[in-house]
Amino acid sequence: MTSLSDFSANTLAGQELPLSTYDGKVVLVVNTASKCGLTPQFEGLEALYKEFSDEGLVILGFPCNQFAGQEPGDSEQIGDFCTRNYGVSFPMFEKIDVNGKDAHPLYKWLRKEKTGLLGGAIKWNFTKFLLARDGSVIERFAPTVEPADIAAKVKAAL
Numbered sequence: 754m755t756s757l758s759d760f761s762a763n764t765l766a767g768q769e770l771p772l773s774t775y776d777g778k779v780v781l782v783v784n785t786a787s788k789c790g791l792t793p794q795f796e797g798l799e800a801l802y803k804e805f806s807d808e809g810l811v812i813l814g815f816p817c818n819q820f821a822g823q824e825p826g827d828s829e830q831i832g833d834f835c836t837r838n839y840g841v842s843f844p845m846f847e848k849i850d851v852n853g854k855d856a857h858p859l860y861k862w863l864r865k866e867k868t869g870l871l872g873g874a875i876k877w878n879f880t881k882f883l884l885a886r887d888g889s890v891i892e893r894f895a896p897t898v899e900p901a902d903i904a905a906k907v908k909a910a911l
Contacts, residue, residue, distance in 0.1 A: 756888025757782075760859040762815070763847040765828040770846075772813075772859070777886050779805075779910040781812045781903075782863060784851045786823035786878040787834045794879050795839035797900030801907060802843045808911045809886070812843040815860075817851050820878050824848060851875040867893035885910055 757780060758773035781801070786792060802812045816831050818824040826834065828847055835841035849857040852874050856864075863882050864873035867890050881894040883906060891910055894903055 754889070755862055757859075757884055758888050760862070762813075762849070762857065762859060765832045765845050765847060767828065767847065770844075775811050775813070776888065778809050778811045779886055779907060780884040780888075781810065781907065782859070782882040782884065783812060783814055784817040784849075784860075784875060784878055784880055785814045785835075785845075786817060786820065787826060787831060789820070789823040789878045791877070791879040791896055792823075794900055795835060795841055799839055799841055799843065801900045801904060804904070805907055805911060806843075810907055810911060814841070814843060814845040815851070815857070816845065816848040817875075817878065818848055819850055819852055819875075823878060851880075863890060863893075866890040883907065883910060 758776050761769050761771045764770050783798060798812055802810060816824045832845060835845060851860040864875065867882065877896040879896040883891045885891050892906060
């Protein structure tokens with residue numbers, strides 16, 4: 754069975770990181786953007802992370818520029834923006850594609866595991882996937898679902 758630990762991704766510093774690093778954690782995977790109407794969700798994501806990280810939650814942010822060019826920055830700009838404006842302390846990764854032929858393998862798998870309103874395609878920035886401690890996908894949340902609104906599901910997964 755495929756799970757989160759079968760993938761790797763590059764950190765904002767450009768280092769490849771096996772996602773097996775997060776084995777045993779409850780993981781929330783989110784495609785992010787700095788110039789989106791939903792960008793303020795970074796605040797809610799950071800609050801969720803601070804509330805539950807000691808219990809085993811990790812949030813993985815994957816910047817994506819596929820939706821109206823709303824993530825134009827490079828890794829350094831993305832990291833600075835997230836830290837300066839929202840105090841993001843959860844892991845952020847290099848910009849990736851989440852749809853199409855060049856989609857990151859992690860997102861190809863996530864989309865297949867939990868389809869959304871557009872079938873497997875990611876609809877917009879801030880689509881969220883909640884993964885169990887064994888790396889399997891529990892649920893997919895639409896971009897407009899606020900992080901605070903999934904706190905109970907995160908707690909249940911922990």
